[in-house]
Every structure is written in C-alpha cells, then in structure tokens.
Amino acid sequence: MQNDYPRLSLGFFPTPLHELKNLSQLFNGPRIFIKRDDQTGMALGGNKVRKLEYIMADALAKQSRIIITVGAVSSNHARQTAAAAAIMGLECHLVLIGREPKESQGNYLLDNLLGAKCTCVRNSQAAATVESLMQEYRDQGKNPYFIPAGGHSTEGVIAYMHACQEIQQQAEYDFAAVITAVGTGTTYAGLYLGEKIKNNGSQVIGISVGGDRDWCSEKVLNIIHPLEKQMGIILSQAADLNIYYDYIGPGYTKTYPQLREVIKLVASQEGILLDPVYSGKAMLGLIDLIKQGYFNREQNVLFLHTGGAPEIFSYNKFLTETD
Ligand SMILES: Cc1ncc(COP(=O)(O)O)c(C=O)c1O
Structure with a gap:
C-alpha cells in the first residue's frame, strides 16, 4: 500500500538502528x-522528514x-517543512502559535534561516489566519498547499x-x-x-506528550480508519491503542524534574541527546515501564528517537537547574 503513494527523496534513509548497551546494562x-x-x-532531522x-x-x-x-x-514540523520547501524551490509560510519570541532561538531561529515567512498568532486566530493566507495566495495564482499541524495526514501515516x-x-531481532x-x-x-499488518506480536507503545486519552484516540483512529477500510481490515477501536498518559507532567511543552534526570542519564550514558518536549518524555515513559517490570530481561525493545534537538537550547535554564 505504501508503494501506491509517491515519495520524494529529502532525507537520509534508512536511519541507523543500534543498541543502547550501557542503558540495557544499567x-x-x-x-x-x-x-x-x-x-x-x-535541517537537523526528526520524524517529520x-x-x-x-x-x-x-x-x-x-x-x-x-x-x-x-x-x-x-x-519541529514547521522547521522541517521550511527546509523541504527550500530544497524544492517553493515558498513557505508558517503560521506559528504563540508570541513572537524576543530572542530568536531554537526552531524559530531556524525557520527564519531557512527562508520561511513566519506569522505568529494566538491559538484562537490560527485557523482564520491560515484561511485568509490560503485565499491570498490563491488570488496570486500560487495554488497554496496546506499541511496540517505535525503533518497529520494519510501521507504521514504511510511514511511510518x-x-x-x-x-x-x-x-536482527524481533x-x-x-x-x-x-x-x-x-x-x-x-x-x-x-505492525498490525505484519501481525508478528510486536506492540507499539505510545507516550503522550500532551494530549489526553480522548484527544489522542480520536486523532489516531480518525487517520487510520480510512486506510483500514481501504485495506479491508477490521477497524481499530480506542481500546486497541496502547498509549500512556502518565508522563505529560503539567502539560505539552511543560517540564518536571524526572524529565531532566532522564535526559541527563541518556546523554551521559549513551551520548544521545533528547529534547524535553517529545523524545525526553517518551524515554522517561520507556524507562519507567522497564522499572515497573513491564518487559522481561530477554526481550528486545526499540525506542524511536523522533528528533527535536533544536529545542534543547531553548530549555537551557530547565536543563541546568538543580533540584
Ligand atoms: C521531535 C518530535 N517528536 C515527536 C513528535 C510527535 O509526532 P506525531 O505528531 O506524529 O505524534 C513530534 C511532532 O509532533 C516532534 O516534533
């Protein structure tokens, strides 16, 4: 089915897969x-590529x-979209939710370096801003293409x-x-x-970084049901999804001390850099499940590092604080 969808070459694939021996031993x-x-x-990689x-x-x-x-x-999605547009010689306009940063840092700095136009708006204004930009560019004959936040689309599912x-x-392992x-x-x-199609017993465990159960279930099911219908397979239900909500902390982009400890641990043990918004929370979830005895010693587990490095620098205060 994936082969029915056209694909460009923008990144470096296959990405490496290797063992974290020190963490496994620890x-x-x-x-x-x-x-x-x-x-x-x-442009510094990540899952959106x-x-x-x-x-x-x-x-x-x-x-x-x-x-x-x-x-x-x-x-991160906005930054990677800006890079893809640059490579393809297309214009890119980013509607960014939040205050325009006083100091250009992290992904926002890179969006600008990559040549994207950026419009910062409140959450409540985002949809209307997108709509009016779409109309403006349509009027200019540019046939604008809209990518939903995070690349939440059928093509995004096909990619994974x-x-x-x-x-x-x-x-080499299951x-x-x-x-x-x-x-x-x-x-x-x-x-x-x-994994559902492969049906070889491997679980996919999600660690939510912000959304609650209802929100995440709806997001996942809405995007996979049309594909499941197309493939003629049983439609998944919320109960089939294995997503944990215990590692969100105070909310999306919000931090807490255990998160810092895990980021430091993985950096110092393995030389792997995790960000506080996504990959850090996911790793905290994995390590906590290991500590709870969710896996046995003989099993192999695979952590997907989805990127996010540019925002590490925006969290310099959090990452250097001591409790
Ligand atoms: C670094 C990083 N990791 C993980 C995610 C989550 O991916 P998804 O939106 O596909 O759940 C994102 C973006 O949302 C991201 O930027």
Missing part, C-alpha cells in the same frame, strides 16, 4: 535498541508554489508504515515493543498500522 535488561529518526538529515517525503510529493503533483503549515512557535518495513529489514512519542499521533498511527 537496568539489567531488556535489551534496548534505538531507531535514529533524529538523524533523518534535513519521513512524512514530508510523501506530503511534498503530493504538493508537487498538485503543482503548488507555496506551502503553508501551522504549529507552535517551537514546532514504511518505517516499519525499514525496521524489519534492518533488525522487538517485543516499539516505543514512540505521541504528539498529533501520526507517527504512532503509522507504526501501529504497520
């Missing part, structure tokens, strides 16, 4: 492996001359179904579970559907 098993989608290449290879192919087919997307001021195949081709951060749920949805 917890006395299971064996922990990592899939490095933080190393997808384009995979999605954009399919999304931008669709934009190209529709002969759009400008890409519009929406996200938080700190959005393909990642499942990539993992299968690379891995994984008891694949663990990923859940933002808009697109990455989770693709892995979940990919």
Whole structure:
C-alpha cells in the first residue's frame, strides 16, 4: 500500500538502528535498541522528514508554489517543512502559535534561516489566519498547499508504515515493543498500522506528550480508519491503542524534574541527546515501564528517537537547574 503513494527523496534513509548497551546494562535488561529518526538529515532531522517525503510529493503533483503549515512557535514540523520547501524551490509560510519570541532561538531561529515567512498568532486566530493566507495566495495564482499541524495526514501515516518495513529489514531481532512519542499521533498511527499488518506480536507503545486519552484516540483512529477500510481490515477501536498518559507532567511543552534526570542519564550514558518536549518524555515513559517490570530481561525493545534537538537550547535554564 505504501508503494501506491509517491515519495520524494529529502532525507537520509534508512536511519541507523543500534543498541543502547550501557542503558540495557544499567537496568539489567531488556535489551534496548534505538531507531535514529533524529538523524533523518534535513535541517537537523526528526520524524517529520519521513512524512514530508510523501506530503511534498503530493504538493508537487498538485503543482503548488507555496506551502503553508501551522504549529507552535517551537514546532519541529514547521522547521522541517521550511527546509523541504527550500530544497524544492517553493515558498513557505508558517503560521506559528504563540508570541513572537524576543530572542530568536531554537526552531524559530531556524525557520527564519531557512527562508520561511513566519506569522505568529494566538491559538484562537490560527485557523482564520491560515484561511485568509490560503485565499491570498490563491488570488496570486500560487495554488497554496496546506499541511496540517505535525503533518497529520494519510501521507504521514504511510511514511511510518514504511518505517516499519525499514525496521524489519534492518533488525536482527524481533522487538517485543516499539516505543514512540505521541504528539498529533501520526507517527504512532503509522507504526501501529504497520505492525498490525505484519501481525508478528510486536506492540507499539505510545507516550503522550500532551494530549489526553480522548484527544489522542480520536486523532489516531480518525487517520487510520480510512486506510483500514481501504485495506479491508477490521477497524481499530480506542481500546486497541496502547498509549500512556502518565508522563505529560503539567502539560505539552511543560517540564518536571524526572524529565531532566532522564535526559541527563541518556546523554551521559549513551551520548544521545533528547529534547524535553517529545523524545525526553517518551524515554522517561520507556524507562519507567522497564522499572515497573513491564518487559522481561530477554526481550528486545526499540525506542524511536523522533528528533527535536533544536529545542534543547531553548530549555537551557530547565536543563541546568538543580533540584
Ligand atoms: C521531535 C518530535 N517528536 C515527536 C513528535 C510527535 O509526532 P506525531 O505528531 O506524529 O505524534 C513530534 C511532532 O509532533 C516532534 O516534533
């Protein structure tokens, strides 16, 4: 099915997959492996590059001359979209939710370097701003292409179904579970559907970074049901999804001390950098499940590193605080 969707080459694939030996030893098993989608290449990488290879192919087919997307001021998706548009010689206009930063930092700094136009708005104004920009660019004959926040689209799901195949081709082992951060749920949805089709008993565990159960379930099910119908397979229900909500802390982008400890632990043990918004929370979830005895020592588990490095620098105060 993935092959029915056109794909461009924007990043570096397959991304590496390797073992985190020090962490595995520290917890006395299971064996922990990592899939490095933080190393997808384009403009500091991350999971959106995979999605954009399919999304931008669709934009190209529709002969759009400008890409519009929406996200938080700190959005990794916005930065990667800006990079993809730059590579393809297209204009890019980002509608960013939040106050315009006084100091250009993190993804916002990179959005501007990558040549995107940025409009910062309140959450309540985002939809209307997108609508009026779409109209403006339509009037200019640019045939604007809109990408939903986080690349939450069928193409995004297809991209992570393909990642499942990539993992299968690379891995010498069967994984008891694949663990990923859940933002808009697109990455989770693709892995979940990919594993459902393979049906080899591997679980896909999501760690929500902000959304509650109802919100995440709806996001995932809405995006996979049309594909499940197309494939003629049983429609998934909320109870089939395995997403944890215990690691959100005070909310999306909000931090708490255990998060800092895990980020420091993984950096000091493995030389792997995790961000406080996505990959740090996901890793905290994995480590907590290991500590609770969720996996046995002989099992292999795979952590999907979805990227997010540019925002590490925006959290310099949090990351250097001591309790
Ligand atoms: C670094 C990073 N990790 C994980 C996610 C979550 O991915 P998804 O929106 O597909 O759930 C995002 C974006 O939302 C992200 O930028």
